[in-house]
Amino acid sequence: MTKKILLEKIDVPGIKNYEVYRREGGYRSVEKALTMKPEEIVEEVKKSGLRGRGGAGFPTGLKWSFIAKPEGIPRHLVVNADESEPGTFKDRYLMEFIPHYLIEGMIVSSFALGSNVSYIYIRGEYAWITDILDQAIAEARQQGWLGKNILGSGFDCEIYTQRGAGAYICGEETALLESLEGKRGNPRIKPPFPAVKGVWQRPTVVNNVETIAAVVPIINEGGEAYAKIGIGKSTGTKLISACGNINKPGVYEIDMTISVEEFIYSDEYCGGIPQGKRLKACIPGGSSVPILPANLLLTTAKGEKRLMNYESLSDGGFATGSMMGSGGFIVLDEDQCVVKHTYTLARFYRHESCGQCSPCREGTGWMEKILKKIETGKGEMKDIDLLWDIQRKIEGNTICPLGDAAAWPVAAAIRHFRDEFEWHVNNPELCLQQNYGLAHYAEDIRVPVA
């Protein structure tokens, strides 16, 4: 059983409010951090091995150490709460039910980075969560954790929330900064990186909500203690938001040593698949990462049990593996149609493409059309090859990773489920009435209930 860290107190009644949060040990890390030097905090975060929890998995301490410190120019911390990757709803859970955790982490991180004004950029649809955060910020300010000369340390800090207005692309850090400046969310060409020229051309660090929250236990317990949790380069705990065809959808905190099989079938987590149906496929890290058929999901190509961590989920590369991504875990049971599911994702990426780069702007719409054609029984065999060709021409040819994010789900669906695409082409009447049944699958896809 995972020892919970971020969600340890989530069930304490009233934990949303300052008094209860403080009584349960909240804001201790600020007291400790303000007696340290900023460089020492960065060093602890480096030692912890913490990796960005938004999707890319970049080492946080290293990212922090890149921030430029030109004389006389303010620096900023911006928290990325633009949670929009299909399958991902973990940050929302943290912010909605234990908002002070994020505020506490932000004060410590702001001190480490030298940011006197920090922002939370939150997706526009999370309007009620913005109110919760504003309330928490007001409480923290009233108690002297924000404002001028915090705890007599000489450090000043303010935190403001800023709502987006419905654009997945603003989860990309440079698009987010453009949006914070009051512009369209068009990603910037890098370099310069935000650490050198970010919001208003000032040095900026953009971190995910969960990443910043994890700074709290790292400061409280020390980087080394945090690094001892987990396995290899997957240190600490990770929030996984599980959805799709499972008995217990929700947000789970795991230490990254458990197996995928345990995560899906154990009652502690997803609790198996409704009505005892068989597992067909899963997208383990948010809609952008490759879908895997059940056999490759549970066991790597080398025959090892696949674990819920960065290294194991990507074992085998894209040929036979996937990615940890944002932790958005989407399960498909035996009755689901991979073509149709991929079509909804293609439609999503077409809708969310900012339109700046031709391969993405044109390619996402083209893929959506072809997938719809195949899904509705009007497809031809050559469409499958065309689809493969288009996704290859998007990947790597755009300013930001949305292009890759749109290409990968289509590529993986064809790579692992080509027979299902062909069945749609060969059975135009049938595919409108029923999904590609599991009768077509070999027995080896059958998974024993753990």
Next chain:
Amino acid sequence: MIVFSDQKLKEVKDIISHYPEGKQKSALLPVLHMAQEEFGGWLSVETMDYVAGLLQLEPIEVYEVASFYSMYNLKPVGKHLFEVCQTGPCMLNGSDDIIEYIKHKLNIQVGETTADGLFTLKTVECLGACGYAPMMQYGKTYREHLTKEKVDAIIEECKAKSN
């Protein structure tokens, strides 16, 4: 008349104070949210021009932003706006059926408003409620784990509010 109340103007001033001197353009997204809420649930050219004047921007700077983000309505919408998610995880949990049911129940297509101006139905892409699917956004809140019965109840709730 498209003019914010004194109270709202104070809020705008407060938002502008969050940013460095001269960077009041950063207030554009929050102020557009406010304007949409205040002036009939959508952004007319008149509303956008007013916001441009307020933040000392060129009107085009407002138009290009308003047309980029999906939460800003550039056409009038009904009094009650239903935005139903249709992306992968919601689809796996039956969002197609929910959308069909609302269409049938309100007798409109996606993107349309009922003749009495009460309801508009839209489909949207992932709202981050995948574990609580199917779902829709209604006003500032999410309505989750939707069933036909729940949809009926929400429609009744809206009608009661409008009476």
